[in-house]
Amino acid sequence: MSARELTEYEEYSREVYDRKGTDAPKFQVKSGLTPEIISTISDEKRDPDWMRAFRLQSLEIYERTALPTWGYPLDGLDMANIVTYVRPDARQSHDWDTVPDEIKNTFEALGIPEAERTGLAGVGAQYDSEVVYHSIKQEVADLGVVYTDMDSALRGEYAEMVREHFMKLLPATEHKFLALHGAVWSGGSFVYVPDGVAVDIPLQSYFRFNAAGAGQFEHTLIILGKNASLHFIEGCSAPKYNVANLHAGCVELYVGEGSRLRYSTIENWSRNMYNLNSKRATVERGGTIEWVSGSFGSHTSFLYPMSILRGDDARCEYTGITFAGAGQELDTGTQVAHIGRNTSSRISAKSISKNGGKSTFRGGITVSENAEGSRISVSCDSLMLDSESRSDTVPVIDVRCDDTDIGYEAKIGRISEQSIYYLMSRGLSENDAKGMIVGGFAEPISKELPLEYAVEMNRLISLEITGGVS
Amino acid sequence: MTKPLLDVRNLHVNVGEKLILRGLNLTVNAGETHVIMGQNGSGKSTLAAAIMGSPMFDVSDGTVEFLGEDITRLSPDKRAKLGVFLSFQNPEEIPGVTVENFLRAAVGAVTGETPRLFKFQKELFAKMDELGLDRVYASRELNVGFSGGEKKKTEILQLLMLNPKLAILDEADSGLDVDAVRVVSDGINKYRNADNAMLIITHNQRLVDDIKVDYVHVLDDKHITLTGGAELISRIADGGFAAVHGDITE
Ligand SMILES: Nc1ncnc2c1ncn2[C@@H]1O[C@H](COP(=O)(O)OP(=O)(O)OP(=O)(O)O)[C@@H](O)[C@H]1O
Ligand SMILES: [Mg+2]
Numbered sequence: 027m028s029a030r031e032l033t034e035y036e037e038y039s040r041e042v043y044d045r046k047g048t049d050a051p052k053f054q055v056k057s058g059l060t061p062e063i064i065s066t067i068s069d070e071k072r073d074p075d076w077m078r079a080f081r082l083q084s085l086e087i088y089e090r091t092a093l094p095t096w097g098y099p100l101d102g103l104d105m106a107n108i109v110t111y112v113r114p115d116a117r118q119s120h121d122w123d124t125v126p127d128e129i130k131n132t133f134e135a136l137g138i139p140e141a142e143r144t145g146l147a148g149v150g151a152q153y154d155s156e157v158v159y160h161s162i163k164q165e166v167a168d169l170g171v172v173y174t175d176m177d178s179a180l181r182g183e184y185a186e187m188v189r190e191h192f193m194k195l196l197p198a199t200e201h202k203f204l205a206l207h208g209a210v211w212s213g214g215s216f217v218y219v220p221d222g223v224a225v226d227i228p229l230q231s232y233f234r235f236n237a238a239g240a241g242q243f244e245h246t247l248i249i250l251g252k253n254a255s256l257h258f259i260e261g262c263s264a265p266k267y268n269v270a271n272l273h274a275g276c277v278e279l280y281v282g283e284g285s286r287l288r289y290s291t292i293e294n295w296s297r298n299m300y301n302l303n304s305k306r307a308t309v310e311r312g313g314t315i316e317w318v319s320g321s322f323g324s325h326t327s328f329l330y331p332m333s334i335l336r337g338d339d340a341r342c343e344y345t346g347i348t349f350a351g352a353g354q355e356l357d358t359g360t361q362v363a364h365i366g367r368n369t370s371s372r373i374s375a376k377s378i379s380k381n382g383g384k385s386t387f388r389g390g391i392t393v394s395e396n397a398e399g400s401r402i403s404v405s406c407d408s409l410m411l412d413s414e415s416r417s418d419t420v421p422v423i424d425v426r427c428d429d430t431d432i433g434y435e436a437k438i439g440r441i442s443e444q445s446i447y448y449l450m451s452r453g454l455s456e457n458d459a460k461g462m463i464v465g466g467f468a469e470p471i472s473k474e475l476p477l478e479y480a481v482e483m484n485r486l487i488s489l490e491i492t493g494g495v496s
Numbered sequence: 497m498t499k500p501l502l503d504v505r506n507l508h509v510n511v512g513e514k515l516i517l518r519g520l521n522l523t524v525n526a527g528e529t530h531v532i533m534g535q536n537g538s539g540k541s542t543l544a545a546a547i548m549g550s551p552m553f554d555v556s557d558g559t560v561e562f563l564g565e566d567i568t569r570l571s572p573d574k575r576a577k578l579g580v581f582l583s584f585q586n587p588e589e590i591p592g593v594t595v596e597n598f599l600r601a602a603v604g605a606v607t608g609e610t611p612r613l614f615k616f617q618k619e620l621f622a623k624m625d626e627l628g629l630d631r632v633y634a635s636r637e638l639n640v641g642f643s644g645g646e647k648k649k650t651e652i653l654q655l656l657m658l659n660p661k662l663a664i665l666d667e668a669d670s671g672l673d674v675d676a677v678r679v680v681s682d683g684i685n686k687y688r689n690a691d692n693a694m695l696i697i698t699h700n701q702r703l704v705d706d707i708k709v710d711y712v713h714v715l716d717d718k719h720i721t722l723t724g725g726a727e728l729i730s731r732i733a734d735g736g737f738a739a740v741h742g743d744i745t746e
Binding site: 165441443447448449451452453454458459462463464465467469470 | 572573
């Protein structure tokens with residue numbers, strides 16, 4: 027059966043995502059940010075000395091850095107109320123059977139163990155601030171591939187490699203929430219793929235947020251040697267609470283010469299989430315980074331994965347979609363720095379807004395003086411489902427090299443009443459007709475996703491259309 | 497006596513301030529084929545839209561009944577479920593949705609049960625073969641980049657798959673080559689039986705050459721001014737609407 031059943035809007039509610047784990051955390055820090063809280067986190071995590079110092083230094087940077095002056099307001103976010111570290115009552119395991127039931131059931135409901143059995147090379151599962159499950163298939167490990175939680179990576183065989191790369195692409199000085207991340211980060215995954223190794227099936231890390239009024243700050247570090255390839259999938263979700271939650275993860279990707287990394291994300295946050303995430307890749311000669319990104323939910327999002335095309339002939343592709351519903355302000359986009367010669371970037375962004383949702387796409391592209399022969403193509407396409415919703419595109423293109431080829435296309439449109447009527451005349455309800463049109467609009471993105479995720483994305487779209495009531 | 501399939505009474509239709517139909521009456525019984533003719537802009541597509549329930553038109557007076565049920569205020573999907581079908585003069589393009597996925601959802605919506613994929617595909621391909629539509633069109637995006645004729649054939653494909661009680665064909669033949677018109681009229685003949693009915697809007701004689709027509713209506717001055725038998729078609733084809741003007745029955 028075709029996986030891209032755009033037509034099957036089966037009954038589905040948000041219940042799966044909204045399921046609140048009733049487990050009590052084992053430990054959590056007080057809300058707010060103080061050097062004492064940071065030291066407590068270091069104690070809890072048994073940080074190496076350099077990391078202790080790094081956290082405290084990041085806190086200092088945080089304190090002297092101002093909030094962004096652009097983008098949607100962050101007034102509803104008060105760090106004094108955020109608990110930055112919540113340890114679940116579970117030890118990290120390689121066996122789902124030893125994960126406490128309440129936590130395991132959440133991941134079961136999200137389909138993670140099932141996906142692992144059917145098509146993943148490894149899985150990491152984080153619950154609040156700590157990874158509760160991490161495993162890699164033996165065949166893949168035998169190729170020399172390393173896939174572990176970050177705490178293990180900090181202390182294990184690759185400790186030096188981690189230290190050399192940690193927050194070097196995205197330094198704490200870059201913006202206030204990266205400084206925050208540097209101070210309180212916890213969890214996440216580390217991947218290393220050695221030279222010449224192609225990992226044929228994807229690895230997936232899933233970040234599940236359960237505690238109310240807390241923050242999640244996972245760190246993902248992926249390093250590909252030369253001529254290696256990997257598809258990494260990141261999934262995120264959280265139940266809904268009445269208080270603000272904060273997600274400020276950090277993803278650093280190092281793509282070696284001739285290597286290819288695909289980084290796919292399906293984020294599905296509840297509407298109380300401030301999602302202030304940072305992602306960046308650096309690509310060496312002849313390498314490729316492919317971002318596939320579906321951003322759903324959250325109250326406010328700031329998210330702009332950046333690709334630094336350092337080596338000659340490096341390439342990047344960004345395929346992203348956002349869906350902004352009532353009360354949501356999603357500021358997303360991508361940045362590309364063309365540094366090497368003959369580098370190319372292809373950006374295809376889509377946004378959907380509904381019931382007064384606001385969506386802004388920022389495309390930031392720089393071409394340096396020596397990046398001769400760079401090719402850039404940007405296409406943004408926005409679909410508004412009603413007249414209250416807003417959609418903007420903000421291209422910022424800075425080209426310092428004459429020999430550059432740029433194509434830029436932006437379309438903003440309203441969903442066609444005539445199309446809805448056409449589909450309804452064939453028996454589809456208004457919601458199903460809209461869902462089908464929006465699903466079709468999103469199809470160029472969903473076809474880039476692995477099967478189950480494409481199906482999940484279509485479900486999320488129909489959930490957004492029906493407002494979660496089936 | 498059994499209820500008529502379609503009973504349009506005193507229909508008044510507006511677009512904004514503009515009155516397009518004023519006091520139109522039309523009755524269609526099961527087993528009948530009706531043809532509607534009329535000059536460009538006379539309101540034929542508007543009538544079709546009012547019967548299908550287009551939100552773009554406003555029924556300011558009168559009623560549309562289907563099998564005795566007043567459907568004047570019913571949404572288009574509910575009408576489709578009752579058995580009303582409209583082959584659009586200008587079918588919409590729906591990017592990213594394949595003909596197959598769309599039709600499977602439509603059949604599921606109309607019958608209340610999504611058909612099994614394999615069985616559905618078999619039926620779909622058989623119908624596509626009959627219409628001379630290459631099977632690759634099943635996985636093409638609905639009407640996107642289709643030629644005028646391909647769009648019309650796809651509408652007829654939908655008709656055959658959904659098997660409605662009343663099929664309204666709004667210029668199903670426009671833009672079709674000679675052979676394609678034959679394919680479409682064959683398709684229509686396969687669909688027609690004693691329990692269903694057709695309302696054909698056309699400017700051409702060719703389409704109805706091979707179809708048994710029971711009634712022909714002329715739409716003029718915002719309502720039906722003349723009703724006759726199949727012979728009206730050739731009279732209009734030969735002498736234009738002026739040739740039948742004196743026959744006005746009102
Ligand atoms: N959305 C609309 N807004 C304004 N006027 C409209 C609209 N739709 C139809 N009309 C007008 O209503 C009248 C009837 O149009 P309709 O499409 O029903 O004609 P028709 O008989 O189907 O013509 P044709 O043979 O050219 O298809 C025309 O004058 C047309 O311009
Ligand atoms: Mg017309």
